[in-house]
Amino acid sequence: MSTPLIQTRGLGKSYPKVHRSSDRLRALGRLLFTGVDRDRISVLRDINLDVHRGESLALIGENGAGKSTLLKLITGVLRPTTGSVSVNGEIGALLELGAGFHPEYSGRDNIAMSATLHGLSGAELRKRLPEIIAFADIGRYIDEPVKHYSSGMVVRLGFAVIASLRPDLLVTDEVLAVGDESFQKKCVRWMTDYLDGGGTLILVSHSMYHAQKLCRHACWLRNGEVEMLGEVFEVTQAYLAFHERKLASAQPVHEVVAAQGLEFHLLELSLNGESRDTPLLLDRDATLCIQVRVHSRDGRVPVVVVGVVRADGTPIYGVSTDMDGCAPYRVGDEEYVGELEFGDLALLPGGYTVRAHPMDPEGVRLFDTMERSFMVRGATRELGFVRLAHRWIHDEAEKAS
Amino acid sequence: MSVVALTLRFFRRTLADRFAGSFSGGLWALFQPLLQLAITSFVFVHVFKARVPGTDTLGYVPFLAIALWPWTAFSEAVLRSTTVIQDNAALIGKVALPREVLVVASVATSFAIHMVGFVAIVLILAVTGQGIHLAGFVPAILLYIPLCALALGFALIFAAVQVFVRDLAQALGQVLSLLMFGAPVYYDRVQLPEQFRGWLDANPFTFYVESFRALLLDHGDISMPALGIAMTTTVAVLWVGHRVFRRLDAHFEDFL
Structure with missing residues (x-):
């Protein structure tokens, strides 16, 4: 088996408790002289995850479960507190709207910065710039400062850079849903192409529909730990069932009749x-x-x-x-x-x-x-609770017969 | 990731930031030192009647100018770089990048701007016959290398610590002006009472002031031990800066 593109072992992240400014000074002292800071809140614990080339993994979980933290650790924005992450390839991340874009600069300038941050050299950038601008397709806005962009245009710009880079791993969330119809089509076409061409995807999603559509595997994070990891349908169903139970238990429980002694x-x-x-x-x-x-x-x-x-x-x-x-x-x-x-x-x-x-x-x-x-159990993308007996009519002749 | 390309990109961006919105753009980089020179020479020569002790050939204006520009580059580089990590919190929290790049670009920007001013001043002083030794021009430019490295060392330390202790930038302004008056920028070593002169050598900037004057104005000379100490200091500060930055780097986003 080849080395995984992403491998995390015992990965954990905790944040310092900083309430007063004196805490900051104390933390600085500890970090400088001992290299460790003890007083911390843990947000992610003991994550062991392998993502292989060509795989597509959906990351699901409630708000605050640690999904973004995990992604930031994988993309290298955050450093792990415990454990390790090894990455054997280029990562392209398209997460929050306009992350890494400077609002005062023009689209062209932000493309240049973003591409350089992703490791593109000046010569390569000059070569690909027209292609990126064409993909973003935002017309004369390319020379306007990004602060004047609509959210759709910001996403177009971000996606255009990633699309031209074709990273080994694409990390994204539903940010793409912001684009308009025609751009979404373009994105989906590109993504399908990318996945067919052996690209690897990590998708953070609250929509089980998207997760099931784009991913083969899923990882359910709960309170900073992996609750379940496996085949996408199994994990998403368990996740949904968990939510249904949670909702049901939030409702008042029927009073159980003391049945013994009744008729x-x-x-x-x-x-x-x-x-x-x-x-x-x-x-x-x-x-x-x-x-x-x-x-x-x-x-x-x-x-x-x-x-x-x-x-x-x-x-x-x-x-x-x-x-x-x-x-x-x-x-x-x-x-x-x-x-x-x-x-x-x-x-x-x-x-x-x-x-x-x-x-x-x-x-x-x-x-x-x-x-x-x-x-x-089972894999299906049908909607609802029950499969109704059905058949699709293939053509007029069959309908007539 | 191509660190050099990234540094250049940030360097260009910081440079553009500096002159963004001004009519003259880059021209301002040349105009500003000239204006500053005109003002200082008026105040010091015509109001304070300042003169350089022990010489009649050397005017006070070149004496001051040759020291003031390196100092401005140094102090501005350190001061501006101190908040560079904090100022780019939005970027650091969202994008993976080697953060030293931000500090390096910031220091490089300050030095680039003020070196342009320095060259312009030296040329003007030379043309107007203020006793500039053009033979010392190239060594003087080379002297900027350790000075810039020294500034970078301090900048790395301060930028990292500033993330944790926000009072640093405030205090640093005061410390820097103390450092300026504690170095023979506006005066000459011989003007100081005998017993205080030795203290000047504790200031890392003293060596640079006196060396720039020795090279370009033939005023005083560069002693080999002083050069050795200055280079050792630069390397040491740069090394400490690198270590401190590396150690704190992983925790920036926790405290930004």
Whole structure:
């Protein structure tokens, strides 16, 4: 295996706690004489990441998770506090809007500075300048100071420089979304070209759509640590499911009825024979078998209700035995089992919860509640929760037939 | 990354900044020293009636001018470079670059501007027959090399420390003017009471003032031990500056 383009080992970053100006003096003294400064807030810890040539990695995570810090460490803007970063190639970074541009200088001048910062010599710059200006395509504004630019023009300028440099690794975020339609098309065309030509990409994104579209791998950062690293679909789904759970837990929890002693209560809810608390992992189109054991105090046959909800509580589908004209089967004097099978589960990848309730035989009163969560794995860019049966019409003739 | 290309780029930018918005642009670099020379000669010769002790052939104006321009280059280079890291905080926080480049470009800019002034002054003094020894012209220009290196050494130290302790630039203005009056710029060593003369040698700039005068005005001479000490000092300051800057460099963005 070739050496990775980017390799980080035990990478960490912390910032000094500077509240008063005397802290600055103390920090200076410590740094000068011992080279270390202890009193610090850690923002990134123990990151081990390999990015190989030709790879495309999405960096996801909440605000403050350490994404920008990690990028700054990779691009060399920041120096690591602990661990190391090794880079075996040229990095082009296109992050914040107009980073590195001086507002008082003309576009032409800023191109020159930016290109020099990326290591282009004077002769090379002169050769490529027309090409860069043509790519930016901002007309006479090229000789105006950058402070008079619209945000779209700033992005055009920044992207034009990077595009002409063709770095080994491109680090960017959704800053490109600022450009107008035609420029975005140009960017996407260039990016696809770049990736096809063996370019490497690290994309910071809050849009799972973009992450899945452009990247093959993803790294989920949480509170300064890698929460999950792997295939883009798996990581983004876990990330979304995490957010849905977080949202759901922020809402008031239903009061669990003290069910014992009631006419009906639940004994067990198992998914595919598993009744553990950990979420069950399913592949797409797998079969999900739900088994609900109900205790019936008076031995009457209960109605069993089963529902599937998204991890955030959004209902997807619910059904009861009496709706389908069925009944749970009896396994003991006071015990019944409702068993339900979903073959070829049409759910799209993500986190879900199964909810079960017993009802009285009349189907009027609802008693207990039990929940089990499961995750559907898989790679897809379809949107929503469920795949609806569908087919695309290919031509008029087929439509007619 | 091509450090030289980058330094040149920043050098050009700082130079442009210096004259941005002025009508005459670069011409100002020539005009300013002439104006300054006219004013100082009026004040010192006609108001203070200053004269150089022990000589009748050497006027006070060349005596002062030959010392004042190197000093201005030196002090301005140090003073302006001290805040250069702080002033470029926006750039440093966003773009990876070797930060020494900013300091080097800033020092180089000050020296470039004032050396142009120096050359112009020397030529004018020579043409107007003020007793300039043109044979000493090339060595005098060469003398700017260690002076510039000395300024760079100090600039590296101060620019790095300024990031942490913002009072430095304020204090430095005072220290520099003390240093100027503590060197024989406006006066001659012999004008000082006997017991204070030795103190002048503690000032690293003294050597340069006296050497410029020795080379261009044939006033006094350069002693070999003094030259040796000056060169050692320059190398030492540059080395310390480099070490301090390297050590603090990695932590700049934490404190900017």
